[in-house]
Amino acid sequence: MQDIASIKDYHAHVYYDDASTKQKAAQLRQWVEERFAGQMRMGSWHDEEVGPHVRAMYQIAFPPELFPTLVPFIMMNRMGLTVLVHPQSGRPRDDHTLNAMWMGEVLPVKTEVLRETG
Numbered sequence: 001m002q003d004i005a006s007i008k009d010y011h012a013h014v015y016y017d018d019a020s021t022k023q024k025a026a027q028l029r030q031w032v033e034e035r036f037a038g039q040m041r042m043g044s045w046h047d048e049e050v051g052p053h054v055r056a057m058y059q060i061a062f063p064p065e066l067f068p069t070l071v072p073f074i075m076m077n078r079m080g081l082t083v084l085v086h087p088q089s090g091r092p093r094d095d096h097t098l099n100a101m102w103m104g105e106v107l108p109v110k111t112e113v114l115r116e117t118g
Helices: 019-035 064-077 092-096
Strands: 009-015 057-062 083-088 101-103
Touching: 009 019, 009 064, 019 057, 019 064, 057 064, 064 083, 064 101, 083 092
Parallel strands: none
Antiparallel strands: 009 057, 009 083, 083 101
């Protein structure tokens, strides 16, 4: 059994792949920035694959106490976009796979680039 106290924060990865889905991703990003200003950290746009991610995306980092409001907001406003939400517990491979939550299409994750500890 793992203690949820090991979760330091969460990441939401918002995926997009063409002009129409990038426009939706930009709209969602704007809404999140407006509604949750100062409570989360918005990551850079990555128009090409980066790290374990196989599609263009940006990341939203947020503390555990924001989970009950930010995740449902994304869920209800993602406009069909694929979103990965995962904890940051110090076990990157498990966090991106076993402990991950997907909204929309489940994408492959390049686990070979994720170190595992513990």
